[in-house]
């Protein structure tokens with residue numbers, strides 16, 4: 001069984017990574033995952049290298065998405081995006097030297113119009129493997145000896161799948177690992193991730209690890225992907241928003257142990273409240289209440305009564321309302337006494 005992988009000198013054990021997700025994988029969520037355990041490598045949300053450069057020129061504070069990064073436990077990956085080599089290498093160098101982050105990951109997968117169309121970055125760059133190679137090379141040199149990695153999709157469209165070419169460009173330029181999300185940019189999040197296409201990328205790589213990503217929602221599925229596909233690791237995003245304890249379950253399965261039972265309703269409530277307290281620490285009460293609406297909706301997926309809970313929690317306006325909805329919905333029905 002695959003129990004670990006190396007990204008440069010960074011040991012990722014177990015070989016199970018938490019995906020970068022803008023708007024979600026902030027300091028509070030990362031801390032929650034750490035407390036639950038079982039994640040080999042945690043990633044930040046993507047950070048705009050251009051925004052970082054502008055802020056530096058204006059003498060502003062660091063981008064909000066770097067909040068917590070300097071001090072939190074390692075290993076930690078920070079994902080960055082842009083299409084300009086100088087801008088990227090400046091941020092990569094700062095992250096490696098001043099923030100001492102473990103891994104700098106480059107985003108070549110984001111299909112959102114603001115990134116791909118308007119900024120010619122993210123998945124837009126998949127059309128040009130040479131450009132991807134140039135950016136990876138510049139970043140790898142700027143952050144050495146810290147490793148630089150890349151996260152890609154299969155290609156732009158089903159007719160132009162070129163992940164193998166991009167993979168070779170990444171490895172050739174000094175990238176230390178490659179994550180492949182098994183969708184094309186055009187698919188956005190529709191359809192299913194194609195793990196057979198992910199598997200084909202492995203032949204294109206001579207030495208660096210391949211991390212497969214897309215649609216893993218249970219611990220058994222994660223182990224099945226690791227066992228049946230030629231990937232060195234797996235990355236999980238949305239599945240862990242619904243069940244953040246999935247990483248602990250996977251690590252237990254990989255050790256040959258029976259996974260702990262899923263948290264009870266009351267444990268899930270406590271987890272939600274812990275998450276809320278962490279978000280408050282970071283964002284203050286007002287923003288925390290708004291932010292928790294989306295996290296709380298994820299937690300209740302697949303749970304009996306979940307829809308009713310989501311209807312209410314997505315409208316809460318204050319901390320009192322949030323606590324009241326949580327207290328009302330996470331109640332254990334006592335069996336009736338005869």
Ligand SMILES: Cc1cc2nc3c(=O)[nH]c(=O)nc-3n(C[C@H](O)[C@H](O)[C@H](O)COP(=O)(O)O)c2cc1C
Pocket residue numbers: 019020021022023024045046079107109110151181213214215216235236237238239
């Ligand atoms: C809300 C959201 C935000 C995301 N933000 C990022 C991001 O900042 N950087 C990135 O590389 N991918 C991002 N992704 C893509 C995920 O990292 C991942 O590749 C994708 O969700 C597929 O994996 P999953 O099925 O396990 O969620 C995002 C996905 C979602 C749903």
